[in-house]
Amino acid sequence: MNFDDTPAEAEYxxxxxxxxxxxxxDFRGEFVSGKNFDPIRKWQRIKHDGGWGCLHWPREYGGQEASQIENLIFSQEEARAGIGILSVANSITLGMAAATIMHCGTQEQKDAHLExxxxxxxxxxxxxxxxxxxxDLAGIKTRAERDGDDWxxxxxxxxxxxxxxADWAILVTRSxxxxxxxxxxxxxxxDMKSPGVEVRPILQASGGSDFNEVFLNDVRIPDANRVGEVGEGWGVALTTLMNERAAIASVFPTNFDDIWSLTHEVELSNGPAxxxxxxxxxxxDWYxxxxxxxxxSLRLQSALSQGREPGPEASAGxxxxxARRQQYLEHAFDLLDIGGAATSAYDDGALQFAYLRVIGNRLEGGTDEILRNILGERVLGLPPEPRVDKATPFNEIPVGR
Amino acid sequence: MQFNFSEDQEAMREEVRKLLAKESTSRRVRDVLESDRTLDKDLWQLLADQGWQGIAIDEVHGGAGAGYLELCVLAEELGRTLAPLPFSSSVFVAAEALKLAQETPVVSSWLPKVASGEAIGCFAIAEGVGGAHWGALKCVAEGSGGAFAVSGTKSVVIDGMSADFAIVAAQTNGTPGLFLVDLMDGGVRREHIDGIDESRPLACLAFDNAAADQLGGVGPAEIDQLLDRAATLMAFEQLGGASAALEMGVAYAKERYAFGRQIGSFQSIKHKLADLYAEVELTRSNCFMAAWALSSGDASLAEAAASARLSASKLYFNCAKENIQVHGGMGFTWELDGHLHYRRARLLSAALGGSTYWRERLLTALSRRNSSDTRAA
Structure with missing residues (x-):
């Protein structure tokens, strides 16, 4: 148990x-969620050229073969310098797509994409x-049909x-x-530039557009771009999802420093908050x-550094x-009283944005309810719900609207 | 950086768990709970044979000279089995108080006895309800040169019935300090008080000019430090108890059938247990942070200990009550072990002070830290 840097870590x-x-x-003027991704590409390139990109990856794919702890130290320093958000925003590419290709892809796929x-x-x-x-992700309907060397x-x-x-996508289909x-x-x-791929941004409750609808109409994919065997996409998808949960839990802040400052600035009727x-x-309780x-989060990183894949425990984080972040943000707003209804009431609307964005935290990467199923069944070993659809051919499963 | 116990410490855990699973059974907890006995002496001796009471006491004082992390592992495992022993009072509090004090004959004579298990200490700080707020003690110590006489009443004293000596918080000329009183000496009256958890019996200790040795160099700051150390260690004991209670609920949810299926397959049960599992991992993380601060002497111990304490007290209560709920009516019977955890959870949450008290300690520590950061900047 040691939360201090070793001399070598301190030097790193x-x-x-x-x-x-x-x-x-300075990317503040440029980077607005859902508007522009250039600063993210730029920071990744600068890191790579400087020898600090994809630190824990093998050198042959453009990494530095650094340890997970060194990778963690670098992330902490990025966050400290205020530029961590650019790496965080790239976590789908790095933490999910690349991680899946690294674990499940063919040599040709690794060579083609990782670098x-x-x-x-x-x-x-x-x-x-x-x-x-x-x-119910395994209930997807997007259909892939074999056509010669393509799908x-x-x-x-x-x-x-x-x-x-996005330039490329990881995709699960029903074959x-x-x-x-x-x-x-x-x-x-x-390849997102393939004919037949159409992207339509979704206006979120928070006002931004991180999310999209993507329509696939007669999109042709070479069989060489298949990951894993035909019919075994579920196992590959689980690899992606475990990495996703580990990533999300470490991405969003707990906002304690915000509420600490707020309670020192706000005056209530009976004195300072x-x-x-x-x-x-x-x-x-918040602290x-x-x-x-x-x-x-440090424990999960530590497990990774010892060579363990993110397991179902990552779902706990x-x-x-x-839910708790949402509850605490509600408390924070309450302190602002009537004034809190205005976006400008505190910190240029950062609190207001967080209050709306947190809605997504309980839904993205597995809803709270799905995570409880995963923890209950895969960690605690509790029996699954009786399921009408598990052994039934997909095209005979009852559907509603 | 390494954010978990070492392989050696985990190997030690395996050994401890194996031995305690065999020896520290719920039958033995009940033997103390249901009788006038004040502890399980054979079990206490078994621990002493392993050197566990002295695991974090230096070799000069008869201990094993291992670190706090080993003691944390031990605390968690003892908590799991609800061991009916005054381990936390004697080892987490009394021994730590002696370790904090200047080396005097009182330390060099008592600490080895604690290390060997020959003597049992208890912590006499509370003076009635709200007892952790030791700023205004009624108990007084008079004397000089280390030799004092203590007068006043301490209640409740956890493990006070099985103890050989007490670490007594008393004030001298308005300043709080700690004093060691041999409970076998004159001037001490000890009475059993009925408690919520009779496997860890309570006492009222009345001192009437009882001979006392002052723990040198121990003032308010050191009392705070003692509480931080004890809270960290006890948080592991609570974590162990909570994990065991959760495991009990999970096991029952797998074997009990209703409506034609295992009750653990219903989301109302499954999700409850999943939430508790997540809470266990959160608390474990708080505990790790405190264990590290304790073992490395880091300045963040005050915040980390309070966080571990608050997290563990809430967790053990939650796991103990929901384990009973999962068991349905059977959970409310004397026969089932659910109430043993429910009782112990309450006792441990009370020992060292309740959550309201620890929240204030936490915020005080944070404010202190924050203002010193500001100064540094």
Whole structure:
């Protein structure tokens, strides 16, 4: 148990900090969620050229073969320098698409894609969820049919983050509707410039457009872009999802510093908020959660550094994030009283944005309800719900509207 | 950086768990709970034979000289089995108080006895309801040169019935300090008080000019430090108890059938248990942070200990009550072990002070930290 840097880690941190300070750039004017992805590509390229990109990857794919701990130190220093958001926004490409290709892809696929990802040349998105299959991901309908050396894909995907900027996608399709749902899936890598791919941004409740609808009309994919065997796409998709949950839980802040400042600035009818008993009680609970989340994330990183894949435990971190973050942001708003109805009431609307964006935390990458199923069944070993659809051929499963 | 226990520490856990699973059974918890016995002496001796009471006491004082992390592992495992022993009072509090004090004959004579298990210490701080707020102690110590006489009443004292000596918080000329009183000496009256968890019996200790040795160099700051250390160690004991209660609920949810299926297949049960699992992992993370601060002497111990304490107290209560709920009517019977955890959870949450008290300690520590950061900047 040691949360301190070793001398070698401290030295690495110093070098990382110095390099980041010398190479960071001002992207505030440029980077607006859902509007422009250029700063993200740019930062990835700068990191790669400077020898700090994809630190823990093999050198042959553009990495540095650094340890997971060194990778973590670099991320912490990026966050400290205020540029971490650019790497975080690229986590679908790096943490999910690249991780899946690395684990499940063919040598040709690794050679074709990983180095381009490392250099910031290609941004990826994840074509998984569909209008009638989100939590029930194995119920997707997007159809892939074999045609010579190609597959023809037809269907609709939804909730696809950053599809409007993506060059490539990881894609799950149904290749055989005549077998039970988990057995008829096949996983592909899709060039988003392929004819028949249409992206439509979704206006979110938070006002932004991180998410999109993606329509696939007679899209042709070479069989060489298939990942895993035909019909074994579910196993590949699970690899992606485990990496996704680990990524989301470590991406969103716990906002403790915001609420701490707020309670020192706001005056309530009986004095400064920080002196109010109920506020103090809330603050204490919030801090305990905030520090626990910090340490939990470090524990997951530590497990990764010992060569373990992110397991179902990563779902615990994501489950602990959303609902509580939402509850605490509600407390924070309450402190602002009537004034809190105005977007400009505090910190240029950052709190207001977080209050709206947090809605998504409980839905993206597995809803709270699905995560509880995963923890209950795969960690605690509880029996699954009786399921009417598990052994039934997909095309005979009852559907509603 | 390494954010978990080492392989050696995990190997030690395996050994401890194996031995305790065999020896520290719920039958033995009940033997103390249902009788006038104040502890399980054979089990206490078994632990002493392993050197566990002295695991984090240095070799000069008869201990094993291992670190706090080993003691954290031990605490968690003892918590799992609900061991009916005054381990936390004697080892987490009394021994740590002696370790914090200046080396004097009182330390060099008592600490080895604690390390060997020959003597049992308890912590006499509370003076009635709200007892953790030790700023205004009624108990007084008079004397000089280390030799004092203590007068006043301490209640409740957890494990006070099985203890040989007490670490007593008392004030001298308005300043709080700690004093060691041999409970076998004159001037001490000890009475059993009925408690929520009779496997860890409570006492009221009345001192009437009882001979006392001052723990040198221990003032308010050191009392705070003692509470931080004890809270960290006890958080692991609570974490162990909570994990065991959750496992009990999970096991029952797998074997009990209703409406033609295992009840654990219903989401109302499954999701409840999944939430508790996530809470266990969150608390474990808080505990790790505190264990690290404790073992490395880091300045963040005050915040980390309070966080671990608050997290673990809430967790053990939640796991203990929901385990009973999952068991349905059977959970409310004396026969089922559910109430043993429910009782112990409450006792441990009370020992060292309740959550309201610890929230204030946490915020005080954060404010102190924040203002010193500001100064540094």
């Amino acid at each position: 941190r110093q070098r990382a900090r110095a390099w980041i300070e010398g190479n960071t750039f 381009k990802i490392a250099r910031g040349e290609k941004i990826w998105c994840q074509l998984f969820s569909e209008p009638v299959a989100g939590s 023809i894909v037809n269907g609709q995907k939804v909730w696809t983050s950053y599809a409007q900027f 055989d509707p005549n077998v039970p749902k988990h057995k008829g899936l096949t996983y592909f890598l899709l 920080i002196q109010d008993g109920a506020v103090r009680s809330m603050l204490a 305990v959660w905030h520090k626990g989340m910090d340490a939990l 994501k489950l602990l994030l959303g």
